[in-house]
Amino acid sequence: MGISSVSVIGLGYIGLPTAAILAANGVSVTGVDVSPATVTAVNRGSVPFVEPDLAGYVAEAVSAGKLRAVPTPEPADAYIVAVPTPFMADHKPDLSYIRSAAEALAPTLRGGELVILESTSPPGTTQRMADWILAERPDLSLDGSDGRPRIYVAHCPERVLPGKIMVELVTNDRIIGGITPEAAQRSRDLYQVFCQGEILLTDAATAEAAKLVENSFRDVNIAFANELSLVADRLGIDVWELIRLANHHPRVNILQPGPGVGGHCIAVDPWFLVDAAPQEARLIRTAREVNDAKPRWVLDKVHDAVAGIEAPVVAAYGLAFKPNIDDLRESPAAEIVRELATASPDMTVLAVEPHIDELPAALADLPNVRLVDAEEALASADAHVLLVDHTVFRALAERLAAKRLVDTRGMTVARRA
Secondary structure: OOOOEEEEEOOOOOHHHHHHHHHHOOOEEEEEOOOHHHHHHHHOOOOOOOOOOHHHHHHHHHHOOOEEEEOOOOOOOEEEEOOOOOEOOOOOEOOHHHHHHHHHHHHHOOOOOEEEEOOOOOOOHHHHHHHHHHHHOOOOEOOOHHHOOEOEEEEOOOOOOOOOHHHHHHHOOEEEEEOOHHHHHHHHHHHOOOOOOOEEEEEHHHHHHHHHHHHHHHHHHHHHHHHHHHHHHHHOOOHHHHHHHHOOOOOOOOOOOOOOOOOOOOOOHHHHHHHHOOOOOHHHHHHHHHHHHHHHHHHHHHHHHOOOOOOOEEEEEOOOOOOOOOOOOOOHHHHHHHHHHHHOOOOEEEEEOOOOOOOOHHHHOOOOEEEOOHHHHHHHOOEEEEOOOOHHHHHHHHHHHOOOEEEOOOOOOOOOO
């Protein structure tokens, strides 16, 4: 059966780009989101967050009548579930958003539909999503048994980099795992509408684990760099120079340290593997603990920088979890700013984040945090902490280097040739 209509449930950083790229390739797409502001924004052809090139895709798709947004699911040939999968206080995965999406779309099914989970999930979640759907619709099945109409359920994890999503949606390879082989094959047919990369088929649990393994690999490597920065600091060694020299070895490629790890993937996904196999995932757990502890080290450095100053003013450059975006999810920079302001009420924190127009709620409720431009921060602060290496900050490097500075990104460090 051909797929001419798709319902994308969750119009966030992954769902909206996926909806837009499908619509750009001629598919009729209905986007579903519980946020009235997001639904309104999409229907007027605008984008509620920063992602290069996305605005053009959305505006064109809405204008062409290929994309619209609604608050609840409507019938479609295929459904793509792209809702959040955060973890709870004990680092166990919170699957409530997936369950809500499954229960919401279930009444619209007629039989023959494809349901794809894109949300990054622990192994077994796609099967649980299918079970939640069938609990709502016992008249359907996954294999056509007892003459019941069947649905096709699969997992296709997103593998894109914020800031390059509209490019990588098209060029990156995709992994698709089906609850059944037929589900994987039908999913491949859908993604081939826009995906130019290789599409690799497997079972659902392996596809789920593959995404977690990819991000855990990156997390472990970042943890090595972050731990190395602590060791180098203790030994009085310039970590940036140390890494530069070590990377001249033909089989060494150490990453750059930073203030921690943020975002919706690397800071979260490894915990899903730890939860799934707590006794075996020892290195993965340790890497998470190293990266989660790095903000505390930065906080100590900032407090040292303002020691002895009454009512100090600290300028923090960057709140996003990575350069050149407005995404603050799990951001260590935002965490550092909040901790500074909370632990030291007599301290004023000037947040410099050129990609947002107002502070997020977690910071806006603190009276001693203000969002300012770089010039005010440079002129007013007693100490400065560079948290995110936004491109626009590079023009400030020389001026920052002359200040009392904690540089977590090595942007102001003079590099020897």
